[in-house]
Every structure is written in structure tokens, then in C-alpha cells.
Amino acid sequence: MNLSKSDVLHVARLSALALSEAEVDRIAGELSAILNYVEGLSSVDLSGIPAEEGSRLPTALAEDLPVQSLSTDWALAGAPDRSGPFFQVPRILEEGR
Amino acid sequence: MSNPFFSSLAEFAKGRDSRKFTIEEVARYFMSRTEQLNPSLNVCLSLNENAINRARQLDARLARNGADSPFFGYPIMIKDNLEMEGFPTTCASKILEGYISRRTATSVARLLSLGAIVLGKTNLDEFAMGSSTENSAFGPSKNPWNPTRVPGGSSGGSAAAVAAGLAPLSLGSDTGGSIRQPAAFCGVLGIKPTYGRISRSGLVAFSSSLDQIGPFSGSASDALEALVAMGGRDSLDMTTTERDPGEMRRDFAATRMEETQIGIPEVLFGEGLDPSIRKRLLELREALGGKGAREVPVTLPHSAYGINVYYLVATSEASSNLSRFDGVRYGFRVKNPADLRTMYEETRDAGFGDEVKRRILLGTFALSAGYQEAFYRKARKVQSLIRKDFMEAFQHCDAILTPTSPTPPFAFGEKTGDPLSMYLSDVYTITANLAGLPALSVPVGLDGQGLPVGAHLIGPPWSEGRLLKLAEFISALYPMPLPEVHAGHPTVKGPGDRG
Numbered sequence: 001m002n003l004s005k006s007d008v009l010h011v012a013r014l015s016a017l018a019l020s021e022a023e024v025d026r027i028a029g030e031l032s033a034i035l036n037y038v039e040g041l042s043s044v045d046l047s048g049i050p051a052e053e054g055s056r057l058p059t060a061l062a063e064d065l066p067v068q069s070l071s072t073d074w075a076l077a078g079a080p081d082r083s084g085p086f087f088q089v090p091r092i093l094e095e096g097r
Numbered sequence: 098m099s100n101p102f103f104s105s106l107a108e109f110a111k112g113r114d115s116r117k118f119t120i121e122e123v124a125r126y127f128m129s130r131t132e133q134l135n136p137s138l139n140v141c142l143s144l145n146e147n148a149i150n151r152a153r154q155l156d157a158r159l160a161r162n163g164a165d166s167p168f169f170g171y172p173i174m175i176k177d178n179l180e181m182e183g184f185p186t187t188c189a190s191k192i193l194e195g196y197i198s199r200r201t202a203t204s205v206a207r208l209l210s211l212g213a214i215v216l217g218k219t220n221l222d223e224f225a226m227g228s229s230t231e232n233s234a235f236g237p238s239k240n241p242w243n244p245t246r247v248p249g250g251s252s253g254g255s256a257a258a259v260a261a262g263l264a265p266l267s268l269g270s271d272t273g274g275s276i277r278q279p280a281a282f283c284g285v286l287g288i289k290p291t292y293g294r295i296s297r298s299g300l301v302a303f304s305s306s307l308d309q310i311g312p313f314s315g316s317a318s319d320a321l322e323a324l325v326a327m328g329g330r331d332s333l334d335m336t337t338t339e340r341d342p343g344e345m346r347r348d349f350a351a352t353r354m355e356e357t358q359i360g361i362p363e364v365l366f367g368e369g370l371d372p373s374i375r376k377r378l379l380e381l382r383e384a385l386g387g388k389g390a391r392e393v394p395v396t397l398p399h400s401a402y403g404i405n406v407y408y409l410v411a412t413s414e415a416s417s418n419l420s421r422f423d424g425v426r427y428g429f430r431v432k433n434p435a436d437l438r439t440m441y442e443e444t445r446d447a448g449f450g451d452e453v454k455r456r457i458l459l460g461t462f463a464l465s466a467g468y469q470e471a472f473y474r475k476a477r478k479v480q481s482l483i484r485k486d487f488m489e490a491f492q493h494c495d496a497i498l499t500p501t502s503p504t505p506p507f508a509f510g511e512k513t514g515d516p517l518s519m520y521l522s523d524v525y526t527i528t529a530n531l532a533g534l535p536a537l538s539v540p541v542g543l544d545g546q547g548l549p550v551g552a553h554l555i556g557p558p559w560s561e562g563r564l565l566k567l568a569e570f571i572s573a574l575y576p577m578p579l580p581e582v583h584a585g586h587p588t589v590k591g592p593g594d595r596g
Contacts, residue, residue, distance in 0.1 A: 003462070007462075011458050011465065014461050016423070016441040017446050017458065018439070034408060034459060035459075041406070041476060041479055044399070044402060044478075046479070049481060050481060051481060052484065074199055077199060078428065080425075089425055089437055091436070
């Protein structure tokens with residue numbers, strides 16, 4: 001299948017990626033070529049075939065033991081911006097709301 | 098691979114214990130060789146400034162208490178998507194600018210606890226997405242055999258480091274061939290273990306159901322010891338096996354070439370394979386027959402769809418895993434974004450390179466409403482058929498032999514304009530990841546242009562020990578010459594091609 005520019009913009013929004021106009025054009029072509037290739041899967045008869053589930057083993061569970069959690073400073077040490085014990089990001093709510 | 102001190106891990110341990118050399122001398126040798134050659138090879142993204150100090154401390158401990166592991170004092174390098182506390186982890190991406198790891202990957206921690214010394218962190222395709230290191234935000238690594246050729250990828254820096262003798266052993270990660278293809282391109286041994294053999298904790302996730310960590314080395318026995326050291330249950334990765342990693346040593350010791358049934362998927366030796374690689378592989382098959390191995394024809398009918406399945410499953414998982422890079426908790430953030438949404442979108446647009454964006458978009462599309470059934474679910478069904486084909490084949494053989502790569506190391510820029518042609522370099526390796534199987538690449542000499550050729554062995558789950566023993570037999574048939582690397586202008590010694 002071929003992706004249009006608006007398809008790419010929709011997926012870019014879902015992916016939280018701002019794409020430039022030039023990127024959108026180029027990527028629409030590249031993704032269409034890849035999708036047309038992977039669509040070769042359509043020629044496989046899949047009636048009654050279960051999807052791969054990865055490991056057949058039961059889910060391994062961690063022991064339920066109390067452990068030290070991350071300290072605030074540890075968690076914030078790499079943050080591009082912080083305010084006291086918090087990650088700081090641009091304002092989400094407008095003033096007065 | 099060669100160095101003035103030792104030719105294997107076992108020899109290192111012997112020389113160290115008999116005080117033929119000190120750990121510090123060895124560490125200094127590799128460090129200064131790296132400092133000399135790295136500017137031209139671009140193999141390391143960061144060096145451990147504390148390495149020589151650590152070597153000195155280990156020498157002191159050795160004098161007091163002796164050493165209880167061959168890895169005590171052994172210098173290694175690790176791919177820069179493996180975390181090590183106090184060191185940068187870049188994943189060769191701008192988006193991790195300034196990031197310093199605050200934990201150590203289990204695989205690395207286990208080697209460190211035995212006394213290994215990490216000399217540096219190696220270059221890769223951004224977030225391990227690529228087959229040439231050309232997707233690194235810090236420029237590609239060079240192939241030590243020929244500086245106009247790629248070293249393969251994504252673990253190209255780790256493979257080139259061992260080939261150029263900057264470290265005797267390195268770690269990489271393999272999601273679709275990222276250890277085995279660069280091993281083939283650089284003329285070293287590289288193994289991807291069974292899914293679950295080695296903890297992925299501290300490996301920056303690309304495709305969680307396919308990623309595995311593994312070593313590059315000059316010999317099969319060194320790789321075996323590294324797997325045993327790193328393997329086994331880890332409470333930080335719930336997919337790790339309870340099996341004893343020591344089983345690999347027992348299998349290694351018990352394997353005989355004359356009792357081995359080698360599965361041959363004949364179709365993979367046909368169309369699409371470079372003629373000089375085919376020639377080498379056919380010679381190998383004959384040589385193995387001469388050593389008493391028996392060829393068994395196998396068919397893997399659904400392997401033809403490996404690339405299709407991979408680029409849906411791996412990108413879907415990547416689109417989810419890479420959502421954590423949002424400019425909030427660590428790494429790069431654009432300056433003065435207008436609002437939160439813009440901050441996410443512009444940080445990710447500026448921070449990720451083209452291939453990473455392509456894969457995030459493809460994976461997001463494959464999982465999006467209306468397309469999940471037609472793309473992602475269908476891929477997972479075909480994946481189960483690929484696994485079933487292998488399990489049936491292993492009823493009749495011990496290991497399957499294929500080429501590692503369809504082409505010799507290609508030139509820089511040759512495939513960057515066409516993502517799909519780059520994806521096809523993984524055509525022989527990708528199915529082992531999809532089926533969770535162990536697989537390795539072992540050098541089988543050079544092609545007509547003096548470039549390394551690799552043979553690829555895939556085994557049933559948990560058969561690493563046997564695969565490595567078979568690789569050791571193969572290595573004995575193909576003593577590899579060494580690339581001659583010079584600072585400034587890497588050149589290649591006479592190809593030593595045997596016709």
C-alpha cells in the first residue's frame with residue numbers, strides 16, 4: 001500500500017515526531033516502498049495459524065521483597081530541566097484555569 | 098586480533114599468573130593502540146580514563162590473593178548501548194546527549210565482577226538500527242581490512258575493535274544480525290546466544306523480544322567463556338533462563354565433527370549470493386565433509402519472509418521502546434519549546450536520525466488502528482511458521498549452515514540511499530532472532546578482494562556450546578591473516594587468498 005502525505009502526518013502525530021515538509025515527502029515514499037515489500041506476507045496461507053507468542057514458559061515473577069527505590073536525586077540527575085524534586089516541563093495548563 | 102602478550106583468554110590467564118606480564122602492561126598496550134588508531138577507525142565513542150588505575154589495583158590484588166577467573170584483568174570493550182555506571186551511554190544518538198548511566202548492565206557487571214577491565218565503549222548504528230554504522234550520529238567506523246568499506250552493523254565498532262586488535266574481546270547486541278554480520282565483515286567470531294541466555298538488563302531496548310547480547314572474539318573458546326560468565330538467571334530480566342550456563346562448556350567438550358549432521362538449506366546458497374562468498378562456502382562444505390560431518394538437506398520454506406516479518410515486529414516494538422525518549426527525564430531537549438506537545442515532537446525530530454525515525458513511524462503505523470491485523474498480527478503468525486520450520490529441521494540435523502551475509506563488506510554510501518537494500522543485508526541472520534535461536538558467524542578466509550567472508554551456523558535452543566565447538570573446527574581450517582592497520586591510513590596486508 002502507498003502512504004499519502006496525510007497518512008504520514010497522522011502517524012507522525014501518533015509517534016510524537018515533528019517532521020519537516022521535506023521529511024514528510026521523502027518518508028511517504030520510503031515507507032510506501034517498505035510496506036509494499038513487507039506486504040509479500042499476504043501470499044502466505046495463514047488460516048488456523050496462531051500468532052507467535054514468544055516464550056512458551058509461564059511468566060517468571062520477581063520475588064516480592066522490599067527493596068530501596070531510586071532516590072530523587074538519582075532519578076533527576078540526568079533531567080534537562082528540574083525544579084526542586086520535580087522534572088520541569090513547559091506549562092500544560094493555562095493560567096487561571 | 099594479535100597482540101604481543103597472548104593469543105587467547107586461557108593464555109592470558111597463564112601469562113598473568115606466571116607473572117610473564119602485568120595486567121597494567123596489557124591494559125596500557127591496548128589503551129595506547131586504541132588512542133593511536135581510533136582517530137582513523139572511529140571505533141570507540143568514549144574511553145575509560147580509569148582503566149589503567151583499575152589495572153594497577155587488580156595487579157595489587159593479584160599479588161595478594163591471586164586470581165580466580167581468566168577474566169581477572171582482561172581488557173574488553175562494550176557496545177555503547179550497554180550501560181555502565183558513571184559512563185556516558187549514547188546509543189550513537191544525539192537524543193542521549195549528556196546522559197550518564199547510573200547503573201551497569203548485568204552482562205557487563207558479571208564480567209566486571211570477575212575482574213574484566215572495560216577500556217571503552219564502541220560505535221554503533223543509532224539505537225542498533227542499521228547494518229553499517231553509517232547511522233551513527235558520530236560518524237561511521239571503518240573496516241580494519243579496508244578503510245573504504247563499512248565494518249557492518251549495528252555492532253560495527255565492537256567487531257572492528259577486535260579485528261584491529263584494540264581489545265581481545267568485545268560485547269555487541271544482535272536484534273536481526275547486528276553481531277553476526279559485522280563479525281563476518283571484520284573477520285572475527287561473533288555469537289548471538291539463545292533468547293533468554295543472557296540478561297538484557299542495562300541494554301537499551303530496541304526490540305525486546307529479539308534483542309540478545311553476545312561477544313566478539315578471536316576464538317570460539319574465548320566466546321564460550323564470555324557466554325558462561327554472562328549467562329544465567331537475572332531477576333532484572335524475566336526472560337532469562339534458569340538453565341546452568343555451565344552446560345555450554347560440557348556441550349563444547351562433547352562435540353565431535355564426525356558425528357555432526359549439518360543442515361543445508363540449498364536455496365540459500367543460490368540466487369542473491371555473491372559468487373566469491375558462495376565459492377568459499379562450497380569449499381567449507383567440502384572440507385566439513387572431509388572431516389566426517391554429514392550434510393542433511395533441510396527446507397525452511399517461510400524463511401523467505403524473514404525480512405518482511407522482522408521489519409514489522411522489530412519496528413513495532415521499537416516504536417514503543419523509543420517512546421521513553423521524550424526530553425523530560427534525561428538526554429537532549431530542544432531549547433524554548435512553545436508547549437509540552439511541541440517539546441516532545443521537536444526534541445524527537447531533532448534528536449533522532451533518519452533511520453530511527455523511519456522505524457518509529459513504520460512501527461507506529463503497523464500497530465495503528467485499522468492496520469494492526471493486516472500488518473503486525475499477520476507478521477506474528479508468519480513468525481510462528483518460521484520458528485516451526487526450524488524446529489522441524491532440527492529433528493534431522495544438529496546445526497544449519499548458511500552464509501552470514503549475501504555480500505562482502507560494501508562501500509560507504511552504497512546502500513544509504515535505499516533503506517530496503519540495507520535491510521536485505523540481514524537476510525540470512527534475521528530468522529534466528531525471529532525464532533529465538535543461537536547463531537554465530539565464523540571467518541572462513543578472504544574473498545578475491547581480500548575482504549573477510551563469514552560462515553553462519555544456527556542451532557536449536559541452548560546449543561551454543563556445540564555451535565562454538567563447530568566454529569572452532571572451522572577456524573582450524575581457515576587460519577585468518579591479520580589486517581594491517583596504520584594510524585591515519587588503514588591499509589590491508591596481502592589478501593592471502595587461497596584461490
